[in-house]
Amino acid sequence: MASSKSTSNRMLYAGGGLLLVLFVAGGLGWQLGWFGGGERGLSVEAEQAERRTITQVVTAFGRAQPEVEVEISPDVPGEIVELPVQEGDVVEQGDLLARLEAEDYRASVERAQAGVSEAKATLAQRRADSVQARRTYDRQKELYEKEVVPASDFEEAESTYEQAVAQLEAARFRVESTQADLQDAREQLQKTRIYAPMAGTITRLEVEEGERVVGTQQRAGTEMMRVSRLGQMELEVDVNESDVVNVASRDSATIEFDAHPDRSFQGAVTEIANSARIQNEGSQNEVTNFPVTIRVLNNPNTGLTSGEQGAIARPEVPPTGGGSPVLRPGMSGAVDIYTETAEDAVAVPIQAVTVRDFAEARSGAPADTAGQDGEAAEDLRRVVFVAEGDSARMVEVNTGVADDTYMEIKAGLEGGETVITGPYSAISRNLEPGMKIRTGEEGGQSGETIAMTQ
Template sequence: MANKKSPTKKLLKILGIIVVLIVVLGVVAKFAGWLDGGPTEKSVETEIIELRTITQIVSASGRIQPEVEVIIRPDVSGEIIELAVEEGDFVRAGDLLVRIKPDIYQAQIDNLNANLLTQQSRMEQARANMLQAEVEYEQNKQLYDQDLISDLEYKQSLNNFEAQKANFKAAEYQIESARAQLRQAEEELEQTVIRAPQDGTITQLAVEQGERVLGQSQMAGTEMMSVARLEQMEIEVDVNENDIVNVSLSDTASIEVDAYPNRSFEGVVTEIANSAEVTDQGSAEQITNYKVKIRITTPHNLDQSSADFLAINVSENPEQNFVPNFKPGMSATVDVKTNTVYNVVAVPIQSVTVRDFATDTTTTETDASSIRNESENRLGSQEDFRKVVFVNEEGTAKRVEVETGISDNTFMQIMSGLDAGQEVVTGSYRVLSRELQDGDKITVSNNNN
């Protein structure tokens, strides 16, 4: 019974092996293109090249701050007896802000006035002594000329006259010193009244009436308040060292403020730092940034009674009537427009990819040898990466080496290699970055073909 089944089992095994071989050969033939006469076409997306205007952007983030902000510190110490403002008040230049108790400074002035009168009296006494010494000297000189007095007496009268003149001159100097001390005391008395140095808003108030403050004659005084021009706001951002070379003074910028989503404001670069700020110095995470200030040129923080506010509200468009109210410390993002080129050949950024020409199987042996020599000389290896774009030529992908220029968020300038009107492959990313090769058959999946 077992001997009769043996040939059948062998036949089934042979048939199974044959079926498996046929399936394997079918799969291989399918992928190798033996069954459809060639390799499988790759599905791609394309776009027609156009001449475009491209603006290079440098993006950075920072915080809004007043362009002009003055910190008020007292020059003299004392108790605040009057605080004339509150935080948020708008003041004009010369308005009263703080009055410090003046009693001690007034008493000092009275004392110095008395001292000045004393010094004046001493000067008059010194003048009288000088005049008396001068008379005695003149008399003795006449007597000496007639040999009626000794040489010693004559010289004593001369020395006394010279001494009295010196005393009188010293008295004059003492009066000037007293007057200078009096002027200083009077200035200190004036400094007990603190007025606004400019038009602006009280953005910070750190003291209360009755507090004692420290003057800044010998050290930093008490920071009492800040006065800022809120209608002149700016944004201070950190720009990386790789981008700072592209930023110039007067470059325009587009500003987005977190507090006002879906709105864009205008700005201009007013200041670029010359010194870098380095964080994590010496480590792998070292970052080198430069401070850049961007003035907000869109009208903002306007007084409703101002001429600028009334001029803006003449428009019937509510969007144009909008006047933002920026506050110090608000977060913002800026896009600085560093360079613009007009009517240039441009392709989508994703169209530009990189290929290693040194490992290119379609390169001739002579070209491959020259590429190897060149890349070995430059890099010490056999890699030769170049920027390329794939062009659709009647259903075939043609690889074109290109030279690129500036780019914005969407398009990249092509300096050489392509012309307007050509159809370039734009996707998919997987096909462009890894799979697509020069000479591959492609089928376009969009409406550009």
């Protein structure tokens, strides 16, 4: 009895497994067109080629910076004894920014003044010596001509006079030298006071009162602060070498900053670098970019230009106008540069355009087959596939500009054709001219992406 029941269970399991295999095979055969209506064709998506305006966009990223920014470094070393500004202060040209300890420089001025006085006294003495030597020379010359004194006395007087003249000339040069030293000492003293070279905002303050700073005459001086004109901002972005050829001066741009996600700013290209900025040079990750400068238009920081808030501002003193800057140096942003626009152009989705090797199609050989010279004989051209009834036709096209979605077709299509847009695997590899196809509507998918089968 138990043996009969076990045999029945095994037959039941075997029958169930067989039904499952037949069900899977049937579904696969239906999809592949082995039965159930004959050849159904390759399931594809399609869209009509239409005329539209296409604007080519180059996207890049960078950081905001003032168009004019001056680094303030001292010309002379010393200790900061006065620092009347703070970061964020608005200053006018000529405002005092810092003062260095000046005692040593005052002493240098006094020494230089003493040196000038000494040189002038020496000059007066040499002038008197010259006059005396001249008189002696004249007397000896007169006596020598009357043959009263020997020639040696006359020659000695002449030599003494020439030496006196030379010493007088040297004394004059010494006075000029000491006067130059005095002027230099006075300039060094004046450089202990650092003034604003232009009107702007203190956007960076690197020092505190009491610190010692190094002057630029000895080495690269200590950067004390930066004065920037926040009324006009710009971005410096890195544009890839393949895109920079499409960018031109004065191209318009749209800028979005991370700090202002709900607001966009208009910009314009003002400068394109001629030299590349190369990262990871010599490695497999080498990247070549060109710096491009984008000016932010319409001054988003209106009210922060010089003169509108007065001179040096203080947090404890309410400002008379303006407010916090909308854009601050260092803010990161994304830029879309509009490089070229094609109006009323025949356009197709970007994914509809692919590249096929016409040499392979002619010869029937694989694309990587080498010729007699050892080089691969390829004839790569851009094509689209047009749906005509239930079959696909390959059309060679010439393309133009492209945006994020559509590409311009300059030649090959007139507009109105039904262009196959997917799936990607079918367009890039599997579709062939004359191949049977069925669109999404025919397959009951209403335009949704259908898995490629053949």
